[in-house]
Amino acid sequence: MTVAAGSATGAVSLVQSVDWLAIAPPVIAASVALIVLVADLFVGDRHKPLLGYGAVAGLVAALATLVPLRAGDRTTFCLTDGSQACSYTADHFALVIQALVLGGALLTALLSIGDARKLPVGEFWFLLLASAAGAALLPAARDLATLVVALEVASLPAFALVGIKRGDRRSSEAALKFFLSSVVATAVMLLGVSFVYATTGTMHLTEIAARLDDVPGRFSTLAAAGVVLTLVGFAFKTAAAPFHFWVPDTYVGAPLPIAAYLSVVGKAVGFSGLVLVTVIGFPSYADVWGPALAVLAALTMTVGNVAALRQTTTRARSAVRLLAWSSVGQAGYLLVPIAAAAYSSDEQIGSTVAYALMYAVVNLGAFAVAALVARTHPGNRLSDYRGLYATRPLAALAMGFFLLCLAGLPPGVIGLFAKVTVFSAAVDAGLGWLAVVMAVNVVIALYYYLRWTAALFTAPASGTGAGTAPPAPVNRVPAPLSLAIVLTAVAGITLSGAPQLILRFAAVSLF
Numbered sequence: 001m002t003v004a005a006g007s008a009t010g011a012v013s014l015v016q017s018v019d020w021l022a023i024a025p026p027v028i029a030a031s032v033a034l035i036v037l038v039a040d041l042f043v044g045d046r047h048k049p050l051l052g053y054g055a056v057a058g059l060v061a062a063l064a065t066l067v068p069l070r071a072g073d074r075t076t077f078c079l080t081d082g083s084q085a086c087s088y089t090a091d092h093f094a095l096v097i098q099a100l101v102l103g104g105a106l107l108t109a110l111l112s113i114g115d116a117r118k119l120p121v122g123e124f125w126f127l128l129l130a131s132a133a134g135a136a137l138l139p140a141a142r143d144l145a146t147l148v149v150a151l152e153v154a155s156l157p158a159f160a161l162v163g164i165k166r167g168d169r170r171s172s173e174a175a176l177k178f179f180l181s182s183v184v185a186t187a188v189m190l191l192g193v194s195f196v197y198a199t200t201g202t203m204h205l206t207e208i209a210a211r212l213d214d215v216p217g218r219f220s221t222l223a224a225a226g227v228v229l230t231l232v233g234f235a236f237k238t239a240a241a242p243f244h245f246w247v248p249d250t251y252v253g254a255p256l257p258i259a260a261y262l263s264v265v266g267k268a269v270g271f272s273g274l275v276l277v278t279v280i281g282f283p284s285y286a287d288v289w290g291p292a293l294a295v296l297a298a299l300t301m302t303v304g305n306v307a308a309l310r311q312t313t314t315r316a317r318s319a320v321r322l323l324a325w326s327s328v329g330q331a332g333y334l335l336v337p338i339a340a341a342a343y344s345s346d347e348q349i350g351s352t353v354a355y356a357l358m359y360a361v362v363n364l365g366a367f368a369v370a371a372l373v374a375r376t377h378p379g380n381r382l383s384d385y386r387g388l389y390a391t392r393p394l395a396a397l398a399m400g401f402f403l404l405c406l407a408g409l410p411p412g413v414i415g416l417f418a419k420v421t422v423f424s425a426a427v428d429a430g431l432g433w434l435a436v437v438m439a440v441n442v443v444i445a446l447y448y449y450l451r452w453t454a455a456l457f458t459a460p461a462s463g464t465g466a467g468t469a470p471p472a473p474v475n476r477v478p479a480p481l482s483l484a485i486v487l488t489a490v491a492g493i494t495l496s497g498a499p500q501l502i503l504r505f506a507a508v509s510l511f
Contacts, residue, residue: 019076022090024065025098026136029105032058033129040122048121052113055125056480059106059132066095066102085204087143093510096353097139097272100360104265105132107364107484111257111371114478119164119255127157127164128261135265139272142280143203144193147273148186151237154269155182158262162254174253181246182236189233195226196281205281212284227285230277231292237270240335241300244328248307251324252317256374259320260367263327264360271334271356278338279346280511290342293335294434301332301441308448313382313455319370320380322448323363326406329445330359336422336438340429348429350506351421358418358495358502362405365488369399371481382452387460396456398489405492407449408442414492417499421506 020027036051036058043051069090078086109128134153141147159182163175197203199219200211215223236243251259278289308325311318337351370380372395377384389396405412408419419442426435495501 019074021065021068022074022076023088023140024069025062025102026133026140028058028062028065029102029129029133029136032061033126033133036129037122037126040126049113051121051125052109055129056106056109056113058129059102059109062132062136063099063102063106066099069095079204085142085202085207087146087204088140089142090140091511092508093272093275093349093353094140096357096510097268098136100357101135101139101265101268102132104261104268104360104364105129105135107368107487108257108261108265110480110484110487111260111368112255113480120166124161124164127161131155131157131161131261132265135269138269139276141276142205144196144205144208144277144281145203147276148190148193151233151269151273152186154266155186155237158258158266161258161261162250164258165255168253170253171255172253174250177246178250181243185233185236185243188229192226192229192231192233195222196230199223199226205276208281209283212282224285224288227282227288228292230282231274231289234270234274234277235296238267238274238335239270239300239328239331240296241303241328241332244300244303244331247328248321248324251327252320256320256367256371256380259324260364260371263323263367264364267327267331267334268356268360271338271352275338275349275352279341279349286342290339293339293342294431297332297335297339298434298437299332300335301329301438304329304332305441305444305448309444311382311448316379316381318380318382319373319385322382322452323366323370326445326448327363329441330363330406332441333419333422333438334359336431336434337425339434340425340431343429343431344425346511347507347509348425350508350510351425353510354502354506355418355422357505358405358414361488361491361495362402362412362415365398365485365492366402366406368481368484368488369395369402372477372485375477382455385452386455386458388455389457390460395485398485400453400456401489401492403449403453405496407446407453409446409450412492412496413499414495414502417502421502425506 032055036054040051072090072092072095074090075086075088077088078084105128131154134150138147138150138154141150159175159179162178163171165171196208199215199222200208202208202211212223239247251262254262282289304325308322308329311322311325334352334355337348341348373384374380401412405415408415423435423438426438
């Protein structure tokens with residue numbers, strides 16, 4: 001909290017006290033990242049796996065610190081001029097997104113423990129934890145400077161994680177595409193931020209919102225340009241079309257756990273930043289960003305689902321590529337309530353967060369099963385999943401459940417209810433045309449989700465050609481990988497057993 005004690009002359013003190021509990025989640029993740037990096041210098045090769053378990057423990061500790069913050073009423077790094085503008089706010093929105101990103105990083109760490117031995121261990125865990133720290137900082141940021149710094153802290157380690165497989169041409173190419181396209185988007189976003197600052201003279205989102213209400217006529221064009229350019233940067237992070245072109249090659253070239261991390265945590269980072277700048281910072285320009293996001297939502301879900309529909313079953317890494325295009329389509333659904341907030345109220349944002357929670361659980365579960373199949377079929381083709389039930393019945397049942405959740409079909413009730421909340425947000429905001437586009441895309445997505453689900457329980461094809469044999473069981477599955485599958489399956493089943501939680505969550509104001 002800020003200390004505003006008057007001095008002998010009546011001046012306001014600029015000395016601030018830091019609420020360490022409020023900032024504990026990102027601080028713990030960053031601290032453990034540094035500890036792991038230093039410990040790597042002194043730990044022998046035999047004990048390198050301990051670094052992974054240390055990273056898991058750090059993420060669990062960061063998640064635990066969210067419990068005493070559940071009231072959502074803490075702020076720190078505030079201005080001392082009595083304006084009540086703060087740079088860090090641990091409100092309910094920030095806490096929910098922090099739980100999502102730290103939980104996603106934890107599951108990514110569990111998926112990575114078995115595979116990290118093939119990678120530079122110390123660097124891998126340091127980069128993962130550093131990115132998670134930035135991702136945890138971003139939803140609590142309430143000024144543009146902190147927002148941009150948090151976004152880059154989350155993104156820069158991700159570039160290295162994508163290309164961390166040394167000597168792998170595909171990994172290096174994916175990292176280069178991801179890096180170059182992200183740098184361009186960041187440059188555009190920084191230009192927009194500079195325009196907004198030039199117009200308003202402040203970085204704090206609440207102050208920006210107040211000053212954008214009364215922009216002098218000569219600055220109106222500059223302010224509108226700043227709003228649009230700022231949104232472009234976050235549109236890239238969310239993989240919204242036409243800024244989605246980096247997604248399939250990046251997911252295919254990255255280590256599989258990192259592809260899972262980008263699909264969930266990377267997307268949560270982009271959407272939380274987009275929510276903050278639109279709903280808190282730019283509400284007076286809702287007539288600019290509302291229609292723009294509605295069009296982006298329609299375009300994104302259509303491009304993602306049509307591209308996923310065209311994936312062939314025998315193409316190398318077609319399973320990961322389909323999940324990549326599916327994540328683009330899901331990003332379109334996530335954009336709908338944000339666009340709807342421009343036409344109705346901020347409560348629509350609850351629908352985006354509720355959908356993101358469902359998507360995070362089931363998509364990480366799908367990637368976990370994909371990591372299991374990749375242990376025996378490195379090509380990870382869709383045809384490699386044919387007959388999976390005959391060899392790994394529990395994994396096949398889990399994968400089928402995750403795919404049905406993404407499709408919005410029973411028994412994946414949670415996916416159905418999440419889609420209903422997004423659909424109702426569009427209808428309530430008067431965006432009937434967007435609701436129709438969404439309905440059409442849901443039908444398109446049903447085909448490729450059901451085709452993959454049916455293959456899990458279909459008799460294996462005869463022959464021994466590439467991509468025709470069923471996945472053969474291996475002698476031993478790493479316990480962390482099994483735990484990741486179990487955790488996501490249990491979470492998905494629990495949510496499907498109480499789907500009213502999603503409806504209740506979507507109706508709560510998070511700010």
